Every structure is written in C-alpha cells, then in structure tokens.
Amino acid sequence: MHAQQQFDVIVVGAGPAGSSAALRLARAGLRVALIERGEYPGAKNVSGAVFYAPGLLAELLPSFWEDAPFERYITRRVLTFLGKDAALSLDFRTRHFATPPYNGVTLLRPKFDRWLASKAVEAGALLITSTVVDDLLYEGERVIGVQCRREAGALYAPVVIAADGANSFLAKKAGLQREFSPEEMSLGVKEVLRLSARTIEERFNLTGDEGMASEYVGEATGPVKGGAFLYTNRETLSLGIIVQIASLARQRVKPYELLDRFKQHPSVAPLVRDGVTLEYSAHMIPEGGWQLVPRLVRSGLLVAGDAAALVFATGIFLEGMNFAVASGLAAAETVLEAHQKGDFSATGLAGYQKRLEQSFVLQDLRRFRLTPAFVNNERLQNLYPELFCEAAEQVFRSEGKPRKKLGPTILTTLRRKVSLWTLLRDGWQAGRALFF
Amino acid sequence: MQSIASEPVAMQPIEERLELVRFKVDKTPHIRVNTAACQGCDLTPCVYVCPAGLFEILGGEMHFSYEHCLECGTCYVACERKAIEWDYPRGGWGVSFRAS
Numbered sequence: 061m062h063a064q065q066q067f068d069v070i071v072v073g074a075g076p077a078g079s080s081a082a083l084r085l086a087r088a089g090l091r092v093a094l095i096e097r098g099e100y101p102g103a104k105n106v107s108g109a110v111f112y113a114p115g116l117l118a119e120l121l122p123s124f125w126e127d128a129p130f131e132r133y134i135t136r137r138v139l140t141f142l143g144k145d146a147a148l149s150l151d152f153r154t155r156h157f158a159t160p161p162y163n164g165v166t167l168l169r170p171k172f173d174r175w176l177a178s179k180a181v182e183a184g185a186l187l188i189t190s191t192v193v194d195d196l197l198y199e200g201e202r203v204i205g206v207q208c209r210r211e212a213g214a215l216y217a218p219v220v221i222a223a224d225g226a227n228s229f230l231a232k233k234a235g236l237q238r239e240f241s242p243e244e245m246s247l248g249v250k251e252v253l254r255l256s257a258r259t260i261e262e263r264f265n266l267t268g269d270e271g272m273a274s275e276y277v278g279e280a281t282g283p284v285k286g287g288a289f290l291y292t293n294r295e296t297l298s299l300g301i302i303v304q305i306a307s308l309a310r311q312r313v314k315p316y317e318l319l320d321r322f323k324q325h326p327s328v329a330p331l332v333r334d335g336v337t338l339e340y341s342a343h344m345i346p347e348g349g350w351q352l353v354p355r356l357v358r359s360g361l362l363v364a365g366d367a368a369a370l371v372f373a374t375g376i377f378l379e380g381m382n383f384a385v386a387s388g389l390a391a392a393e394t395v396l397e398a399h400q401k402g403d404f405s406a407t408g409l410a411g412y413q414k415r416l417e418q419s420f421v422l423q424d425l426r427r428f429r430l431t432p433a434f435v436n437n438e439r440l441q442n443l444y445p446e447l448f449c450e451a452a453e454q455v456f457r458s459e460g461k462p463r464k465k466l467g468p469t470i471l472t473t474l475r476r477k478v479s480l481w482t483l484l485r486d487g488w489q490a491g492r493a494l495f496f
Numbered sequence: 497m498q499s500i501a502s503e504p505v506a507m508q509p510i511e512e513r514l515e516l517v518r519f520k521v522d523k524t525p526h527i528r529v530n531t532a533a534c535q536g537c538d539l540t541p542c543v544y545v546c547p548a549g550l551f552e553i554l555g556g557e558m559h560f561s562y563e564h565c566l567e568c569g570t571c572y573v574a575c576e577r578k579a580i581e582w583d584y585p586r587g588g589w590g591v592s593f594r595a596s
Binding site for chain 2: 097098099100102103104105106109168169170189190191192208209210226227229240241242245247249250251252296298305306308309311312313314315316317320321324337338339340341342343344
C-alpha cells in the first residue's frame with residue numbers, strides 16, 4: 061500500500077455534510093481525503109436553496125458571513141394556500157432576522173459548495189474531484205476504505221464518512237439503508253430566473269440584501285402531492301416544485317409541466333415576469349422523515365446529510381443543509397474521539413448517534429415524525445387550499461347584503477365540501493403533527 | 497380597469513429547458529433499462545416522473561436516452577418492475593449545474 065493512498069479518514073461527497081466534516085477533521089490535523097464525483101463541489105447538487113441556521117458554521121468559521129457566497133438573508137417568510145384563481149397567504153417579516161449570523165440565507169449550491177470545500181482544502185484536506193466512489197472496502201465486517209472508479213482506485217482509512225447524497229449507494233451497499241419507496245421520496249425541479257437586483261427589491265418589498273422565502277401548497281402542484289417555492293437571490297429568483305414521486309406517477313403528470321403551470325398561475329406570473337431562465341435542474345429529496353433515517357453507524361463507517369435522510373420537510377419548515385452541516389460536524393467529532401482512542405468499531409463510533417440525538421437533528425425529526433403523513437393528507441393537498449381561499453373570498457365579499465358573522469360565514473363555506481367530523485379529524489392531525 | 501382572464505398554460509418543451517444545462521456526455525450510458533421487463537407495463541411511471549423526459553413509449557416499445565440525464569434517480573425509485581439499472585456517470589462526466 062502506498063503512503064499516499066492511506067488517510068486518517070475518507071469523506072465521500074463534498075456537499076455541506078462532507079465538507080463540514082472534512083474541514084473540522086483537517087483543522088484537527090488528520091489526513092483527510094474529500095472525494096467528489098462532480099467536476100467541482102456543487103456540480104451535482106441542487107437545493108431550493110435556503111440555508112437555515114447558518115450560524116452552525118461559526119464554530120469553524122467565525123465571521124463566515126463576511127466571506128460566504130450568500131445571496132440574501134431572509135427577513136420575509138410567506139406561506140400561501142393557492143386556489144385556482146385565488147391565494148391566501150401568511151406573510152411574516154421581521155428585522156430580527158437581519159443581523160449576522162442570520163436566521164436563514166439564500167444561496168446557489170455550485171458557488172456555496174465550492175466555497176465550503178475550499179475552506180476544508182485551506183485547512184489541509186485533500187479534495188479529489190471528478191471521482192466516483194463505487195464501493196466500500198472491507199476487512200471482515202470492518203470498513204477500511206473506498207474503491208474509486210479509476211485505475212488503482214483503492215483508498216484506505218480506518219474510517220469513512222458517507223456523505224454521498226440522496227441516492228446514497230454507499231449506505232445501501234453497507235446494509236444501513238434499505239431500498240426507497242416512491243412514497244417517501246420527493247422530486248424537486250427548479251429554475252433560476254435572472255432579474256435585476258432592483259426589480260427583485262421592488263417586486264418583493266425588500267431593502268438591500270434582504271430576502272424572501274415563499275412557499276405554496278394546493279394548486280401549486282395541481283393534483284400532485286407536494287408544494288412549490290419561490291426564493292429571492294441577489295440577482296435571480298429560484299423557483300420550483302417539490303412533489304412526491306408516487307403521486308407524480310399516479311397522476312401521470314410531468315414535473316416540468318407542473319412547473320409551467322405554477323409559473324403561470326395568476327398570483328405567481330406577475331412575480332416572475334420578464335425573468336430570464338438561466339438554468340433548469342432537478343434532484344431527489346429524502347422526505348420520508350424519521351422512518352427513513354437509517355442506522356447511522358457500522359464498524360468503520362458513518363453516514364451523514366441526505367445520505368442519512370436527515371431532511372426536515374414538514375410543510376412549514378423545509379430544511380436540509382443545516383441538518384447536513386450539523387450531522388457532518390457530529391460525525392467529525394465522533395471520528396476525532398475514535399481516532400484518539402484508536403477504536404473505529406461500531407461501539408467506538410456510537411457517540412455519533414448520541415450526538416445527533418442530543419442535537420436538533422434527531423430531536424426535530426423525532427418530534428415532528430407525524431408531519432410527513434400530515435403533509436401528504438389528500439385534503440390538505442387538494443381540497444383545503446381551494447376551500448380556504450373560498451372562505452376568505454366569502455369573508456371579503458361585499459354585495460350590499462346583510463352579513464353573517466365570520467364564524468358562520470367560514471363554517472358554511474367549509475361544510476359545503478367537507479363534513480364537520482372530517483374537519484375536526486384533520487384539525488387534530490394537523491395539531492398532532494405541528495402544534496402539540 | 498382591465499380585467500384579468502385566466503390564460504391557458506403555455507408548456508415549454510423540455511428540450512428548450514435542457515439546452516440551458518451543461519452536459520459532458522460519456523460514451524457509455526450510466527442507465528440501463530431491461531426493456532423486456534417493460535413489456536405489459538401500463539403504468540410507465542418513468543415516462544411521467546423523469547424531469548428530463550428521457551423515457552418514451554414509441555410503437556409499444558420503451559425507448560430511453562441517457563445523454564441529458566439530470567442524475568436525480570427518480571426513475572429507478574418509481575419503477576415498480578425494477579427494470580432500471582442506474583449508476584452515476586464516470587467522475588466529472590454527466591450534468592454540471594452552474595447557476596442552481
């Protein structure tokens with residue numbers, strides 16, 4: 061074995077999970093290989109993209125916001141129930157999210173992932189791009205390295221961090237993750253549209269580097285289960301839909317046709333008018349929540365980020381990159397501990413599971429474990445958004461006739477399409493999923 | 497005041513969208529479809545779910561191309577007959593997102 065093929069740790073995938081782990085480990089003086097299948101980090105990666113809780117990076121990169129390629133910081137959050145001809149929104153804005161390290165920022169993955177990986181490289185990690193890892197290498201039950209798809213492609217380390225993304229072939233090959241069902245996976249398709257910074261600020265009522273994250277449910281994805289998003293970048297908009305794969309197949313609609321419909325909806329079209337499409341992209345998202353999270357450790361191996369299905373998709377919160385960074389850092393801490401003890405067995409790496417259980421990563425996924433079923437409730441998807449719009453219309457309608465009070469007005473509208481019993485049951489489900 | 501009427505939705509051909517994406521196409525396909533297994537499949541989820549529209553039924557036969565694959569993996573997850581053998585393209589090849 062050549063010395064240059066031996067590392068202290070191999071990290072597969074230079075996304076937010078992999079690069080955070082590599083950065084932490086390289087800082088501690090370990091010999092780190094960071095392997096990426098794209099030409100550059102971010103080449104294969106797609107997010108909405110809002111990075112929530114970016115302050116997680118401060119531990120490694122103090123004042124990172126002065127340097128990171130962020131687009132805008134989010135001070136405005138909008139949630140919209142979209143009907144065929146109407147829209148009912150919750151529109152929240154606050155100046156309290158306008159100070160570093162920020163509550164959330166928009167970013168573009170090819171830029172951001174390259175930046176974060178460059179920090180790992182500055183710290184001493186060896187970044188190997190354009191390289192697919194085909195499999196893990198074993199000695200008995202123990203993972204001892206990876207097999208890259210190239211001549212003499214075996215690389216060795218006593219521990220590997222698989223941060224290889226949503227498809228996570230490594231987690232499956234290692235027997236940690238099972239085959240996915242189309243019910244628990246979603247497809248996101250997205251366009252980036254160019255508009256001037258000034259137009260964006262005027263159109264979305266923003267000042268300077270302020271940004272908006274806006275999400276839609278209902279008519280946004282026609283009959284297909286899912287939702288849509290519209291995020292502001294510096295001089296572009298990110299617009300897309302995220303749909304459950306099983307539902308897409310069942311409804312026999314093409315994702316890019318849903319995207320066209322969403323873009324041309326009367327309450328969306330004016331927001332994207334004159335936007336020049338720069339790129340179209342797609343990615344799979346493990347949205348199954350708690351039940352999709354695999355076993356995270358085996359002897360010589362840890363799984364982080366999307367590869368471990370650490371995605372928090374609850375309708376109200378749509379987060380992934382912060383879960384990736386936090387899991388990458390927890391994996392790194394665990395590897396450091398194992399390195400000191402010289403114990404890379406499943407027991408030696410068990411601290412990873414514990415760290416994630418103590419952090420928001422597994423706590424949030426567990427606490428909100430009922431939300432995937434709630435978000436995929438047929439009526440929440442295809443009935444209530446339209447119905448809420450109708451109720452709002454009844455409330456605001458002025459016809460020169462005597463009015464009922466709001467309670468009877470709203471209830472009469474709702475009960476035309478759904479029984480009181482079903483309303484109560486769905487209300488209870490929403491309550492259990494999100495409120496109590 | 498001008499009234500706003502709902503316009504019929506104009507669909508943009510997928511080919512136009514894909515022209516905006518950078519691909520470095522390898523000679524060897526990274527997707528293989530066991531088209532024998534497609535015989536008699538009338539759900540054909542792959543035809544609908546693929547965000548690049550790479551799957552088509554022509555004259556009762558499954559046809560697919562891999563060149564403009566966005567590498568999401570949706571097709572093999574959606575295929576109930578497990579007819580799609582899917583792997584990443586060679587390192588550095590395939591799609592490279594630049595602006596997303």
